[in-house]
Amino acid sequence: MCGIVGLFETRGQNTIDRDLLAKMNDSIVHRGPDEDGLYTAPGVGFGHRRLAIIDLAEGQQPLFNEDRSVVVIYNGEIYNFRExxxxxxxAGYRFKTHSDTEVIVHAWAEWGESCVERFxxxxxxxxxxxxxxxLFLARDRLxxxxxxxSYLPSGTLVFGSELKSLLLHPELSRELDPFAVEEYFGYGYVPDPKSxxxxxxxxxxxxxxIQRRDDLPAxxxxxxxxRFDDVENLSEDDICESLIEELREAVKIRMIAEVPLGAFLSGGVDSSAVVAxxxxxxxxxxxxxxxxxxQPDYDESKYADQVSKQFGTRHHVRQVDPDSFDLVDDLIGFYDEPFADSSAMPTYQVCKLAREKVTVALSGDGGDELFAGYRRYRWHHYEEQVRSRVPAGLRAPLFSALGRFYPKLDWAPKPLRAKTTFQALARGTVGGYFDSVSILNDDLRHGLYSNSMRRELQGYHASEVVGRFMREAPTDHYLSRVQYADMKTYxxxxxxxxxxxASMANSLEVRVPxxxxxxxxxSARIAPQQKLKGRxxxxxxxxALxxxxxxxxxxxDKMGFAVPVAQWFRGPLRERVRESLSSETLGDTGLFDMNFIETLVNQHQSGxxxxxxxIWSLVMFESFLRKVHGSGHAPASMPPSEPARIRA
Structure with missing residues (x-):
């Protein structure tokens, strides 16, 4: 696994600042500590950091074709490179290495831009x-x-594996996008293609x-x-047999490496399947x-131990405690953007543990999206059944009233916490599903923002992201539509x-079969009813497993990979939270209603x-402002604490 950076002059062939290119490359040394390489030509500069996995002796980058007219830098693994x-x-091409990188330059010569379809x-x-x-840039399918x-005002196209390398360019604007801020507080991350x-x-x-010299920005x-249009019409037994065959092959080709290889094992279905x-x-x-x-409510280690014993693995476990909150500022340094998934902490820890033993690890990510494993899919199914039976003209006023008057019972057993369900049913399909995936509901986000921030948004709503993908989904089935949206967003x-x-911060390659x-x-051809069956x-x-x-x-019951932040914020991290969320860092942005934030903290800490x-999303945003936006990755010429600027 590796990291790449680059500069391309779209309006001529100006000399590339090699020192800047080297600094950009050095900023992602964690992605590739084994080797580095730079290439410059008139108007073009490439940088590469290498974590050597395959062809350790000869796989250096940048890598060229025979006459050096084509050069590539690359981050990833092409598993079918031998074929x-x-x-x-x-077809007549000569290879100088045994690496998958060299396949790219010759595939470009043979197939042009459609080469990516072969990888x-x-x-x-x-x-x-x-x-x-x-210049040809490409990203894998998932x-x-x-x-x-970013296209800079001078005409330079600057790019890199991580945002931190771009932030070193003195011409790059640090103007916050108000729509991205709204999306972050809606989802807990900034969905592609925004930053x-x-x-x-x-x-x-x-x-x-594809950017050509002297063309307009591409x-x-x-x-x-x-696609979901060709539903597989096989018996359940046949599907199960084929599923194991298909997944086994996907696992097997990801076990090719010239370095130690292992796997994450949470004890959940997906990681256990991969290990098996x-x-x-x-x-x-x-x-x-x-x-x-x-805390037992969050601990799956006994199930991981059970799977380990079944398959005779060499199993390694590390304990995560509230002191891991000290990772918050480090996490922002890894992510460069606000990122509110608290499981980033244990993910970092398990990657750190894995890197002590192996260089490559397989993970079980993706099973919930492919096979409808999230609980929200089940609730979406129930809600769609109600929506199909109750006319919209009646549904909206009925469930709006129920949602308005039903009390907010955060402390009660789940069957009694119906307020959110009523509110979701009052909305349409998109609004209801957004409500189930959002980390802050509409009322919280509205209260969180200052008046000036609300004006900047001009009515923009984060639900437009999932709404667009649900509308574009190549399927008519309501379950497949939300799976499609999740594959494009979450x-x-x-x-x-x-x-x-988390893995690259530890110089670990993670593969996802x-x-x-x-x-x-x-799997997309399997009928939705075979993915979500009853409850x-x-x-x-x-x-199949x-x-x-x-x-x-x-x-x-599914536990996920969460951490007990609710208890932490009321206990050992109580004062840290208050200090962070009452700081001038948040207040000076003009984005937030600071009195509302204080109310949130008081209500939570009182129980x-x-x-x-x-609270977690705000803590992470404050850390981003302080560590990244202010001065964390800024060039020396940038003021150390520039106030956030937003413009619609």
């Missing part, structure tokens, strides 16, 4: 073709690997960007999308790593971002209300 190598050799794996790469005066870019900064973008998953183009299939194809015990918590924006930054695009294309999410996935995993692992998600 592509043989195909390209048969099976996770990747981001930048390729410069001097004969065609063309967005496992990241790429930020927290108005003029910085992420290349969206499954997209390419628009990204999508080259892949998941790894053990079946490995000729030696698999190294597995997991995190434990001191999966790349939260889950994969969390794992990429469940997100193999061929496995996704196959059981991931029905067909669990059914019954010969491999125990009933306790497959059918216990009157449960506001841990809102």
């Amino acid at each position: 592509l190598t043989e195909e390209l050799k048969a 099976r794996g996770m990747f981001v790469f930048a390729l410069w073709d001097s004969n065609k005066e063309t 967005g496992i690997k990241p790429l930020y870019y 927290i900064y108005k003029n910085v973008h992420k290349l969206a998953p499954g997209h390419i960007l 628009n990204p183009r999508q080259y892949w999308d998941v 299939l790894m053990a079946g194809v490995s000729d030696k015990p698999v190294d597995t790593c997991s995190i434990g918590f001191g 999966l790349p924006g939260d889950i994969l971002t969390k794992v990429d930054r 469940i997100l193999d695009h061929k496995f996704i294309e196959w 059981e999410g991931k029905h067909i996935f669990k059914k 019954e010969p491999h995993l125990s009933h306790d692992i497959l059918y216990r 009157a209300r449960e506001h841990s998600a809102a």
Whole structure:
């Protein structure tokens, strides 16, 4: 696994500032501590950091074709590179290395921009073709690997694996995007293709960007999308058999490495499935790593231990306690943007533990999105059943009234906490689903913002993100539509971002076999009723795994990878929270109603209300403002504490 940075002059061939390029490259040394490389030509500069996994002796980058007219820098793994190598050799191309990187330059020469459709794996790469005066940027289908870019006023296109490298460019504007701020407090992350900064973008998953010299700034183009239109009409037994075969193959090709390899093992269904299939194809015990918590309600370590014993893995466990809050400022340094998924802490810890044992780890990410495992899918199913039976003209006033007058019972058992459900039913399909995925509901976000921030938003609502993908989804089924939206938003924006930054901060490569695009294309053809059956999410996935995993692992209640921040904010971290959220850092932005924030903290710490998600998102935003936006990655010429500026 690696990191890339680059500069491209779109309006001529000005000399590239090699010192700046080197600083950008050095800022992501954690992504590739083994080697670094720079390339400059008139108007073009590439930087690369290498974490050596395959072809340790010869896989250095930047890498060139035979006549050095094409150069590439690359972050990722192309798992079918050996088959592509043989195909390209048969077409007359000569290879100097045994790495997957060299496949890219020859694939470009043979297939042009459609070469990405031939690659099976996770990747981001930048390729410069001097004969065609063309820069080619590409990101893998699911967005496992990241790429930020920005067109600067001078005409320079600057890009990199992480935002921190772009922030070193003195020309880059740090103007906060008010719409991105709204989306962050809606989702807990900034969904692609936005970033927290108005003029910085992420290349969206499954997209390419082709920029030619002296052309206007290019628009990204999508080259892949998941489809749900050909529903597989097989028996349940046949689906189960095929599912294991398809997933086993996806696991097996991700076990190719010239360095130590292991797996994350939480004790949940997905990671246990990956470990089970790894053990079946490995000729030696698999190294597995997991995190434990001191509080039983959050601790899955006994289930991980059960799976480890079943498959004879070398298992390693680390305990996470409230002192891990000290990681908050470090986390912002890894993520560069506000990021409010508190499980980033244990994810970082398990990556740190894994790196002590291995260089590559397989994870179980993606199973919930592919097979409808989240509880919210079940609630969405129930709500859609009600919406289909109650006319909209009656539904909205009825459930609005019930939601308005039903008390907010955060302390009560779940069946009695119906206020949120009533509110969701009063909305349409998009509004209802957004309500189930949002970390701060509409009332909280509205109260959180200052009057000036509300004016800047001009009525913009974060639900427009999931709404757009639900409308664009290539399916008519309500369950598949929200799965599609999650694959475009929550999966790349939260889950994969969390794992990429946490693993790369520890110079660890993480591979995700469940997100193999061929496995996704196959699983998308399974009927929704086989994924969510009654109250059981991931029905067909669990059914297929019954010969491999125990009933306790497959059918216990889902716990997730959360941390007990609600208790922490009332206990050992009480004063830290108050100090952070009453600071001038937040107040000086002009974004927030500071009295409302104080009320949130008081209500939570008194036990009157449960506001841990809102508090955590604010703590992370304050840390971002202080550590990144202010001076954390700023060039020396930038003022050390520039107030946040927003402009619609």
